[in-house]
Amino acid sequence: MSNTPETLDCLIIGSGPAAYSAAIYAARADLKPVVIEGPVPGGQLTQTTDVDNYPGYPDGRSGPEMMEDLKKQAQRFKTDVRSGWVTKVDFTGPMHKVWVDEKTEIHARTVIIATGASAKWLGLPNEIRLRDIGGGVTACAVCDGFFYKGQTVALVGAGDSAAEEATYLAKLCPKVYMLVRRDEFRASKAMVHRVMNTPQIEVLYNHEVKDVLGDQVVEGIIAVNNKTGEERKLDVSGLFMAIGHTPATELFKDWLDMDPQGYLKHVPDRTSTKIPGVFVSGDAADRVYRQAVTSAGTGCMAALDAERYLAAEGVH
Numbered sequence: 001m002s003n004t005p006e007t008l009d010c011l012i013i014g015s016g017p018a019a020y021s022a023a024i025y026a027a028r029a030d031l032k033p034v035v036i037e038g039p040v041p042g043g044q045l046t047q048t049t050d051v052d053n054y055p056g057y058p059d060g061r062s063g064p065e066m067m068e069d070l071k072k073q074a075q076r077f078k079t080d081v082r083s084g085w086v087t088k089v090d091f092t093g094p095m096h097k098v099w100v101d102e103k104t105e106i107h108a109r110t111v112i113i114a115t116g117a118s119a120k121w122l123g124l125p126n127e128i129r130l131r132d133i134g135g136g137v138t139a140c141a142v143c144d145g146f147f148y149k150g151q152t153v154a155l156v157g158a159g160d161s162a163a164e165e166a167t168y169l170a171k172l173c174p175k176v177y178m179l180v181r182r183d184e185f186r187a188s189k190a191m192v193h194r195v196m197n198t199p200q201i202e203v204l205y206n207h208e209v210k211d212v213l214g215d216q217v218v219e220g221i222i223a224v225n226n227k228t229g230e231e232r233k234l235d236v237s238g239l240f241m242a243i244g245h246t247p248a249t250e251l252f253k254d255w256l257d258m259d260p261q262g263y264l265k266h267v268p269d270r271t272s273t274k275i276p277g278v279f280v281s282g283d284a285a286d287r288v289y290r291q292a293v294t295s296a297g298t299g300c301m302a303a304l305d306a307e308r309y310l311a312a313e314g315v316h
Contacts, residue, residue: 005105008034009315010306011098013086014114016043017292018282020070020079021299022112022306027077029307031110034080036100038248041083042067043116044283045292050134053143054292066292091255091275109315110277110306113264114299115248117283117290121241122156126212130239136218139241141165142291145172148238154179154221156209157242163191165242170200177234179207179223212239247284256280263287271302272309279305 010026012019015037026033040046045063052060061069075081084104090097095107119139121127131137138144141155145168154177155166162178163185169176178195183205185192195201206227213220218239224231247262256273257265264280266272271279281302282295 005097005107007095008032008106008108009310010034010110010112010303011036011096011106011108012112012114013098014038014043014116014282014284015041015071015081016045016067016114016116016282016295017070018116018284018295018299018302019043019112019114020067020074021296022114022281022303023074023079023081023299024070024077025300025303026112026306027074027079029303031303031307031310032078032080033112033303034082034106034108035074036082036084036086036098038115039085040116040118042071044118050147051143051292052146086251089251089255091278094277096275096277109313110279110309112271112299112302112306113249113252113273113278113280113284114282114295114302115251115284116295117245117247117263119241120244120246122209122243124209124212126214127209127239130212130214130218133216135214135216136238137212137241138238139245140290141168141240141242144238144240145169148173150174151237152235153177153238153240154209154223154234154236155240155242157244158182158184159186159242159244160188160191161244162242163187163195165240166201167194167198169240170198174200176201177223177236178203179209180205181208181226182206183227209239245283245287245290247287249284259287261287271298271305277306277309277313279309 010031010033084100088099149172152175158180210224211222264285279302281298
């Protein structure tokens with residue numbers, strides 16, 4: 001058996017909407033892409049029960065089912081989908097080196113990074129349990145707020161994204177409790193002003209979630225004042241987390257530029273990074289929208305950029 005590393009035209013790291021969209025376009029361009037699924041095959045959507053806002057699914061689709069659909073579509077065009085975790089990269093030369101599971105070395109002329117991001121959670125046992133069974137704990141108001149129309153909900157967070165999501169929920173819900181851990185927001189003054197001028201939102205400063213109530217669905221939360229220790233039950237049917245996301249980009253910190261939160265930087269209007277032949281798509285570079293459909297769009301862009309890069313290099 002030869003120990004010579006396999007050489008590819010296109011390697012895609014990740015397996016969410018961005019990765020599979022990139023794979024579909026790359027495969028149709030005859031780049032023979034290989035997808036390395038990563039530690040969470042299918043990405044964040046595998047932790048989502050119902051997806052109703054992705055075009056082409058008039059009756060909705062569960063997150064895991066939708067990701068299986070995207071995977072099958074990529075495989076129909078001969079995408080090679082492999083289980084494994086990219087544990088090391090070396091982007092020093094024109095041929096990019098990647099190691100899978102710390103042992104298998106692969107060389108690729110182009111690399112599309114689609115490693116995504118993960119929402120931050122409080123870590124409460126009932127919070128995680130109800131999240132995992134689709135019981136009313138979520139980290140995306142834009143994705144799931146529609147399901148709570150006319151209901152009372154709670155949101156945890158104090159930054160711009162939290163303020164934006166709270167005001168979004170207030171358009172759907174008659175009451176939105178906003179739990180802010182400190183005695184002030186981290187959000188900009190403009191966003192705080194918007195929250196304060198939205199009558200459906202009640203801000204609870206110095207409050208944290210102590211427990212989430214309910215067996216199969218959220219039936220309320222126990223909120224505690226971290227200054228006085230006073231507890232109160234809030235009768236809510238949904239709990240939204242807006243305490244940030246962590247992009248899965250630690251692997252690339254020595255090679256690519258990123259912002260203070262770890263989101264990868266790229267050329268404006270392109271998916272190109274500062275390393276020729278390395279492209280980024282999806283939530284690994286998107287701190288604003290974080291939607292399946294926008295991730296899919298940037299996956300398409302990355303594949304087109306990779307195809308054009310290879311053509312310019314005289315490979316395709």
